[in-house]
Amino acid sequence: MSKLRIAVQKSGRLNEDSMRLLKDIGIYIDNGKDQLKASAKGFPVEVFYLRNGDIPQYLKDGVVDVAIIGENVLIEKGNDIKVAEKLGFSTCRVCIAVPKSSNYNSIKDLEGKRIATSYPNTVQMYLDKSGVNANLHIINGSVEIAPNIGLADAIVDIVSSGSTLFKNNLKEVEVILKSEAVLAVSPILSEGKQAILDKIQFRIQSVLKGRQSKYILLNAPNHKLEKIIDVLPGMKSPTVVPLAEEGWSSVHSVISKNEFWDVIEELKSNGAQGILVCPIEKMVL
Structure with missing residues (x-):
């Protein structure tokens, strides 16, 4: 029987939450340090440990069959990929933040301004919907410092607790979207692998119902x-x-x-x- 290939983030909080969920549904992974791929014990599954930002393309190409991924990443890089299940963990929001000294009243205040972000597609969709023209500076890394060094007038980034914004003298002014971990499915999925995915979804739904009760x-x-x-x-x-x-x-x-x-x-x-x-x-x- 062919194995279902599941992608998870290679490190960080989402990785920990994903591996805990797999364990809770009876999928035990024997993975060593720095291993990029590992097989499950007694279940036809392989887990691939990948960079979060690369996963949407791997799903599109059929390199992996399903993925546990942040909804925000999927919206940015793969909004045509089907979400099979919302998982309820690794929650965050994608927000616009400006310096605390800024006199911000509405999204219209960003007309003609510079916005630093790692989510250009998400930001552009939001600006287009709001009828605002702004200049986007794409930064891969810590965008919070951009206003302090004069690179941007505002930023758009993931926010969980807001402590990073506070440390960088920024304030949250708009929530573009709210995100959580989701189970995403490749558009290239065989009938046999769909049957394995159906079993996994049944188990996930049972665990999630238990967590909520x-x-x-x-x-x-x-x-x-x-x-x-x-x-x-x-x-x-x-x-x-x-x-x-x-x-x-x-x-x-x-x-x-x-x-x-x-x-x-x-x-x-x-x-x-x-x-x-x-x-x-x-x-x-």
Whole structure:
């Protein structure tokens, strides 16, 4: 059987998050230091460790079959490549930043100005949509220093925490796009490899659903059971088991981690006791 070739970033945070996801879906990679390619144990997959910016072209050419890549890179260099799955990690945003001393009111203030960036296609699309003409300076590397050395009036770059902008006396003024890691697919994919990808996607979806949810167990007085069940959406309906102590039941359910604290507070106000919350490794619906 031919192997599915998966590209991941060769180093950095995205690499770590990608390898953790592969491990969570049961794909174990035996890779040594500085290895550019490695095979999975017991699964028809090869992992290629590549420069992030090179991956879109490798997908287009069919050198790799799928990739875990930042959505921002795909938009810049391969916006015609299909995204099979959004993965929910390695989140960031592509932003316009200007010196803190600048009197910035709107994107129109960049008319005729110089913008330094590593994302010229993304920036040009945004400027065209906004009806603004500006001069782009393409910089591969640290663009934050460009305003300080007089090379540009503004920059466009990836922002996670904003600390790098702060250190360089810059302020964020526009968000061009929000990005996360995605599973991207080559347009040149055989039927056999699509079958392998389908299995991988099923596993990824199970892991992502688990990460987004919490398993909750609690004790409830029977006279408050109906109200407590109304608070818990669950997968279909909560599991209710009578306790040895008369008049009490144990309730088991699944809740979204985004609603966690609101749900917990409502449960307590309705008489729930002994609330236990557990992480979910995988969730298959």
